[in-house]
Amino acid sequence: MSLYNFILRLFVYVVVVCPVIVFAHAHDKSYVTHGQGHNAHVHIKEPPCSTCPRHGHCVPKVQCPAHVRSGSYNPACHLDGVVGVCCFTGRSHATESEHRSRASTAINIEDVKVSHRQSRLKLEDWVMTAAEQLQHSMMTVTNSTSPSFGHHLSVVSHDARAASLGRGGLLNLFAAQELKARQAISEDDLLLGLTENTDGPFCPPQPTCVAPNRYRSIGGECNNPTSSTWGAVLTGYERLLPPDYSDGTWAIRTAKSGAPLPSARTVSSALVLEGSHPHPTHNLMFMQFGQFIAHDISAGVIFTADNGTAISCCMNDGEDFLPPELTHFACAPIAIDADDQFYGQFRRKCINFVRTQIAPAHDCSVGYAKQMNGATHYPDLSHLYGSTEEKLSSLRDAGGLLKVFNDYGRDLPPLTERKECLSAKEGAACFESGDNHGNQIISLTVLHTIFTREHNRVARALSALNPTWDEDRVFWETRRILQAEFQHMIYNEWLPLLLGPQTIKTFALSPSEGYSSSYDPQANPSISAEFSTAAMRFGHSVVDGRITIPSPNMGGIYETISIQELMFQPTRMRLRHFLDRLLIGLSTQPMQIVDPYVTEGLSRYMFHGGNPYGVDLAAINIQRGRDHGVQSYNQYRKLIGLDIFTDFQQFPPNAAKRLITVYENPDDIDLWVGGLLEEPVEGAIIGPTFANIIADQFARHKHGDRYFYEHGPDVNPGAFTPSQLEEIKKVTLARLICDNRDGIELVSQPPQAFLRADLPGNEPVPCDSTIIPSMDLSKFKED
Numbered sequence: 104m105s106l107y108n109f110i111l112r113l114f115v116y117v118v119v120v121c122p123v124i125v126f127a128h129a130h131d132k133s134y135v136t137h138g139q140g141h142n143a144h145v146h147i148k149e150p151p152c153s154t155c156p157r158h159g160h161c162v163p164k165v166q167c168p169a170h171v172r173s174g175s176y177n178p179a180c181h182l183d184g185v186v187g188v189c190c191f192t193g194r195s196h197a198t199e200s201e202h203r204s205r206a207s208t209a210i211n212i213e214d215v216k217v218s219h220r221q222s223r224l225k226l227e228d229w230v231m232t233a234a235e236q237l238q239h240s241m242m243t244v245t246n247s248t249s250p251s252f253g254h255h256l257s258v259v260s261h262d263a264r265a266a267s268l269g270r271g272g273l274l275n276l277f278a279a280q281e282l283k284a285r286q287a288i289s290e291d292d293l294l295l296g297l298t299e300n301t302d303g304p305f306c307p308p309q310p311t312c313v314a315p316n317r318y319r320s321i322g323g324e325c326n327n328p329t330s331s332t333w334g335a336v337l338t339g340y341e342r343l344l345p346p347d348y349s350d351g352t353w354a355i356r357t358a359k360s361g362a363p364l365p366s367a368r369t370v371s372s373a374l375v376l377e378g379s380h381p382h383p384t385h386n387l388m389f390m391q392f393g394q395f396i397a398h399d400i401s402a403g404v405i406f407t408a409d410n411g412t413a414i415s416c417c418m419n420d421g422e423d424f425l426p427p428e429l430t431h432f433a434c435a436p437i438a439i440d441a442d443d444q445f446y447g448q449f450r451r452k453c454i455n456f457v458r459t460q461i462a463p464a465h466d467c468s469v470g471y472a473k474q475m476n477g478a479t480h481y482p483d484l485s486h487l488y489g490s491t492e493e494k495l496s497s498l499r500d501a502g503g504l505l506k507v508f509n510d511y512g513r514d515l516p517p518l519t520e521r522k523e524c525l526s527a528k529e530g531a532a533c534f535e536s537g538d539n540h541g542n543q544i545i546s547l548t549v550l551h552t553i554f555t556r557e558h559n560r561v562a563r564a565l566s567a568l569n570p571t572w573d574e575d576r577v578f579w580e581t582r583r584i585l586q587a588e589f590q591h592m593i594y595n596e597w598l599p600l601l602l603g604p605q606t607i608k609t610f611a612l613s614p615s616e617g618y619s620s621s622y623d624p625q626a627n628p629s630i631s632a633e634f635s636t637a638a639m640r641f642g643h644s645v646v647d648g649r650i651t652i653p654s655p656n657m658g659g660i661y662e663t664i665s666i667q668e669l670m671f672q673p674t675r676m677r678l679r680h681f682l683d684r685l686l687i688g689l690s691t692q693p694m695q696i697v698d699p700y701v702t703e704g705l706s707r708y709m710f711h712g713g714n715p716y717g718v719d720l721a722a723i724n725i726q727r728g729r730d731h732g733v734q735s736y737n738q739y740r741k742l743i744g745l746d747i748f749t750d751f752q753q754f755p756p757n758a759a760k761r762l763i764t765v766y767e768n769p770d771d772i773d774l775w776v777g778g779l780l781e782e783p784v785e786g787a788i789i790g791p792t793f794a795n796i797i798a799d800q801f802a803r804h805k806h807g808d809r810y811f812y813e814h815g816p817d818v819n820p821g822a823f824t825p826s827q828l829e830e831i832k833k834v835t836l837a838r839l840i841c842d843n844r845d846g847i848e849l850v851s852q853p854p855q856a857f858l859r860a861d862l863p864g865n866e867p868v869p870c871d872s873t874i875i876p877s878m879d880l881s882k883f884k885e886d
């Protein structure tokens with residue numbers, strides 16, 4: 104066949120045949136389906152189309168939830184080397200026509216009035232009961248030696264605004280429950296999010312967005328031109344699939360049989376094992392940077408007492424459950440079996456677990472619970488700068504700088520007055536950060552230090568180049584540059600090593616030459632519940648239980664420390680050699696591979712506070728997924744186009760044997776657990792389910808963020824000039840480390856900061872080597 108003929112045939116197939124097949128199928132439902140109702144799964148026999156008919160867009164399956172819905176038809180299409188689906192609904196399950204028909208069936212005004220009244224009464228009752236309960240000393244965690252205290256320090260982001268929005272969220276949730284009970288809204292409408300027109304009793308205040316600002320707002324508002332709250336702090340997590348709440352609105356999921364799910368600790372102790380499996384290529388810096396990214400974009404706001412004190416759901420540090428009359432409504436404590444292989448010996452029966460607050464929808468509508476994010480959803484260094492004006496002003500110094508604690512000539516983040524660390528002994532240090540969680544583990548504090556120093560380094564240079572700028576200008580320009588540097592390191596260095604080349608290509612995550620034209624105002628950048636409670640928590644598997652501190656000058660190892668001794672105990676930062684040594688250690692030491700093994704430093708001793716036991720982060724992850732109503736693992740396999748597991752024996756024998764001891768049905772498996780059991784995608788370190796969820800998240804961060812560093816002046820009010828962008832794209836983490844180290848022991852650095860320093864080709868080079876390029880800040884001199 105001649106080339107001409109081939110092209111002609113292809114043209115006829117794509118333009119004529121594909122749309123005809125689709126049209127025919129839209130009217131003929133005889134194609135093969137398996138399963139029933141909500142779970143029906145469509146197998147498409149035709150070869151994929153190259154262009155989608157009827158204005159459909161070819162997207163990765165994870166971005167088109169409608170394709171797993173019974174009755175919908177989404178033909179397969181070609182997407183950069185993989186098969187995607189033609190999507191007609193965007194990221195929603197429901198089609199336009201369903202939205203229109205729902206809008207035309209207004210809810211009876213009487214039902215609305217009753218739901219508002221009932222909802223207010225219920226909230227009053229709950230708040231009053233909770234206030235009375237919290238008078239009881241057993242109901243709060245105040246003792247800093249309790250393991251729950253460290254957990255609370257890791258998650259608390261209490262302030263008056265969060266508390267008031269949280270109450271509004273509950274109010275609207277109760278209204279939804281009432282409307283559902285009165286059958287004024289159907290279960291389907293609730294799950295499909297067809298509730299736009301259901302005004303709830305609470306309406307969150309809307310931000311006022313003036314003309315497009317050159318700088319990102321501190322709280323993340325006013326980014327999207329029409330949906331000003333998308334991605335803002337204290338707004339709800341979005342979801343890839345509708346929630347699985349046993350009551351359709353907030354109650355924790357049950358097993359497929361209707362029985363309660365196995366306790367999260369039972370699952371953790373059967374499936375999450377202890378053992379060391381060092382990664383052959385990636386180092387601990389990869390792990391640490393992952394947590395640094397996570398803290399920027401996701402921080403679930405947990406219910407607390409009115410003054411921010413932690414709620415306790417267990418008696419005497421886990422000796423038992425509290426009696427029902429003393430159990431706060433936000434409690435979902437985790438049961439420990441009497442014969443638990445670890446906690447059994449300490450006669451613990453209960454792990455404290457407090458649920459995440461609910462965020463009210465920005466359009467005041469009611470619906471199922473969406474949990475509240477205490478960080479701005481964008482990667483914008485909110486954990487460095489804060490997410491509120493007040494926090495930012497407490498961190499700022501004169502001259503456009505960030506405050507520091509100058510410790511005998513070394514700049515560290517400023518000391519905090521708040522009780523954020525476990526030790527308050529004389530000489531102990533505890534540091535400030537934008538999110539109040541910078542002390543969680545000392546290697547995280549090191550990254551906060553490096554970024555704080557980078558801000559001040561760039562600010563001083565800008566101020567010297569532009570002597571007419573006032574300190575505000577210096578500060579905001581510097582913040583804009585740091586945000587761009589950080590985004591570039593994520594997209595250029597970290598994500599490719601996480602996701603592998605094919606996923607990066609499919610989701611168009613690679614930095615472009617020059618400006619990127621990928622801005623899509625329809626893309627909602629908000630964090631998904633699945634990302635925050637499961638996929639991004641792959642990181643808990645790569646943590647090593649011990650951190651080795653080398654001593655290059657002495658030619659050996661200075662010390663090896665168990666990680667539980669480094670949590671909320673950052674005083675070592677004050678030692679002159681420590682920062683350099685830890686940076687070298689993080690480059691040299693391998694991280695662990697992603698598998699169902701989690702160090703006992705996280706799964707048994709986390710935040711032990713001197714006790715012989717701590718809390719179990721693996722159990723907490725599982726419970727957090729249930730708290731957020733995340734569906735079971737199989738549903739996400741279906742979403743990304745993989746076959747589901749119908750029998751435990753389809754898992755590798757070792758996993759099958761363990762799964763069967765805890766779960767009744769493969770459809771019950773928790774997403775975090777299932778994801779960790781997968782083999783990595785080629786060139787990636789995680790399996791396909793986590794890879795799709797994470798790639799989708801960072802694609803929406805890129806395409807749905809007007810201020811994304813690569814977006815040009817046509818869409819981005821804070822765009823860089825082409826020559827400035829070129830400089831930003833030279834930045835690597837290796838350069839950041841070199842420019843901001845103490846230089847006492849760290850004199851050379853592996854160019855690829857996330858790969859082991861012992862890998863051929865990644866040997867450390869002197870910090871002034873051109874192998875680690877530098878950004879030329881003179882491009883930021885104003886003409």
Ligand code: HEM
Nearest residue numbers: 257390393394397401402403544635639640642643646727
């Ligand atoms: C270095 C040791 C680490 C410790 C001690 C730690 C500890 C914790 C704790 C206590 C939570 C809160 C759990 C909850 O209540 O739901 C959490 C959440 C989380 N962690 Fe880690 N983590 C570590 C490393 C990492 C790493 C390396 C990553 C990713 C690469 C990661 C990703 C996350 C994410 C995404 C969340 C959810 C945040 C939220 O939305 O609230 N963590 N971690």
Ligand SMILES: [Ca+2]
Nearest residue numbers: 399479481485
């Ligand atoms: Ca952020």
